[in-house]
Amino acid sequence: MTQTAPSPAHPVQQRYADPATEIPAQWNPVLEVLHAHKxxxxxxxxxxxxxxxxxxxxxxxxxxxxxxxxxxxxxxxxxxxxxxxxxxxxxxxxxxxxxxxxxxxxxxxxxxxxxxxxxxxxxxKVKPRLPQTAVLHHETYDLSAQREPVAEYEQRIGEIYTDQGLPFSWTERTLARLASAASLNGRHRLRESLAARGFQLR
Missing domain, CATH: 3.40.109.10 (NADH Oxidase)
Structure with a gap:
């Protein structure tokens, strides 16, 4: 019994919220499930x-x-x-x-x-992720190649945040989580917590 999956065009474009996203040459039911994750x-x-x-x-x-x-x-x-x-x-x-x-x-x-x-x-709904051009590097890390796709993502995800009644900027939301010890909501104590659980970190 063979198992086939629908065309990858819709799930891939939905995942990255970009109709210009490159469509994979190979596709299967597992990739279909991964791209449809909510x-x-x-x-x-x-x-x-x-x-x-x-x-x-x-x-x-x-x-x-x-x-x-x-x-x-x-x-x-x-x-x-x-x-x-x-x-x-x-x-x-x-x-x-x-x-x-x-x-x-x-x-x-x-x-x-x-x-x-x-x-x-x-x-x-499926939450769009950063495009591969923003997170995938070849041989060496290249920050300059990330700037444009990250800026484009900021616009796409911002529109979705607006629809959900959330602050527009993904970048500002991300930075706010790291702004201070208080913004970490207790995670600044992770080393202490691990030690209390018996993990003696050096």
Missing amino acids: SVRRYLSDPVSPETIRLLVSSYVGFVDAALAAQNAVVAAESLGLGTVYIGALRNDPEAVAAELNLPDHVFAVFGLVVGHPDPAEGT
């Missing part, structure tokens, strides 16, 4: 079946890095029609998270991952 923020109360959970957990086998394992779980979940969203805020107060989860020493929650049935009333 950070789902509202879920239905329908439980995820134990069979599905076991399938998702199997995505972790063989991976020792939490981020790689989680990303594979996301691909597996979304291929089954489920929604996902990472919760980086767990790093804002690692001690409280550890207490809530009853984690033993030397265990640290890197992030959370919500998996569930997306609420269709939410109307979640």
Whole structure:
């Protein structure tokens, strides 16, 4: 049985919010799922079946890095029609998270991952990402080649932020998160938190 995927034109252009984005020469159902990823923020109360959970957990086998394992779980979940969203805020107060989860020493929650049935009333959209020309370098790092595509992205994502009632500038939003210790929402204590969990960093 062969499996085919629709044309890549729509999902690729949707992901980067740019109709001029180059279309990949090769395409498959896995790439279709990756480009269609949405950070789902509202879920239905329908439980995820134990069979599905076991399938998702199997995505972790063989991976020792939490981020790689989680990303594979996301691909597996979304291929089954489920929604996902990472919760980086767990790093804002690692001690409280550890207490809530009853984690033993030397265990640290890197992030959370919500998996569930997306609420269709939410109307979640694909969030455009930076184009490859802004993040991909060949042989050596080239800042000058990034400036124009980043400026173009700033305009595209700003229009989407405006539709969502958010401040226009992606650049300003990014810099604001790093402006001070207070803007890090507790993450300035990560070294201290890791030490408290038993990670003696040098």
